[in-house]
Amino acid sequence: MTNAELQQLVEKISTQSFHKPFLHKAYFNPRLRTTGGRYMLRSHDIDINRKYLDEHGMEELIGIIKHELCHYHLHIEGKGYKHGDQDFKRLLQKVGGPRHCASLPSEKQRKRVVLYSCSKCGWKFERKRKINTSKYVCGRCSGKLRLEKEMVFEKR
Template sequence: RPRRVERSQSSWYSGASMDAKSAVSFDDLWTPDQPLPGRAGLLGIAERCGRAWGLAELTGQVRIAYNPRLRTTLGRALLDARRVELNTRLLREHPEELVSLLAHELAHVVVHIRHGRVSPHGAPFRALMRRLGLSPRATHSLPTRHLRRRRRRYLYLHRCGNCSYTFLARRVRRDLHCRACGPDMAWTIVRAPNSLRGRKMLAAFGKGAS
């Protein structure tokens, strides 16, 4: 069965407290002017969240880790695995959001433990966030364009295995027929980036085969 994942792909959590009087303080554990906390620091924050939620054993039921492969996904909760993953790159750029992010993802796990599969940001989730004095909102405006994976485009040089006739295309063509040798010839296909350098590489390969 596929794992249930709550993603924060394009969402973020306001770090501002909703009620300063009821807010749970984490300043004695970690502050944004310090390096990102390690495993012990993350567990300390999680333990304080768990106590506020009446779940003192939370740190024994959930795993927390940084995931350097996350790009625009700020954090995610793998509910069935009870695992929380945090975006290393974005948190290095915006460390002030760490506590809110971790609390948000932990709240997803706690809701799943207590209520099973319910609305991700429903009433139980909002109640947990308010108990910490944090906003339950799930929207953000952090810049992530510079972290998006750029899609590389390629050119494909097709060369007839008999007469070395070449044909250039933006995708692999399986329906090519050599004008001189007919439809049953084998083709050699060479890929190169769709750039000036890539075109020069393919041109040199084509000339070398002729």
């Protein structure tokens, strides 16, 4: 599917499901990694992640387009366009759009554990992210922290 075909599909879904025209641009954005699509507030354009079409098919793509069109139409009308707004939730349910898109099988989900210890009292603790050991000290004795090891686990 090309960007021109995507544009036509978005315009078609907008008129069929929302009974309103889509007057801006829709295109595939190869830089999107963690989301299926994105509505741009300033330009009113919609970016779509092509991987969702490739890995989940047309049905998932249509759901993502409906979700982004909910943001689009509500923002243009000056109504609540954010995920937590009641206007958004009602419109999303009315048109049958998904609240969240499915995860991509190609993006392996990983769990990261970073293990630290105190050089003074020996206390060990875990973090999800690395911390600056020259900036932080032990919470128990104010001793110097050192990185023990960093582990990454595959979640599947």
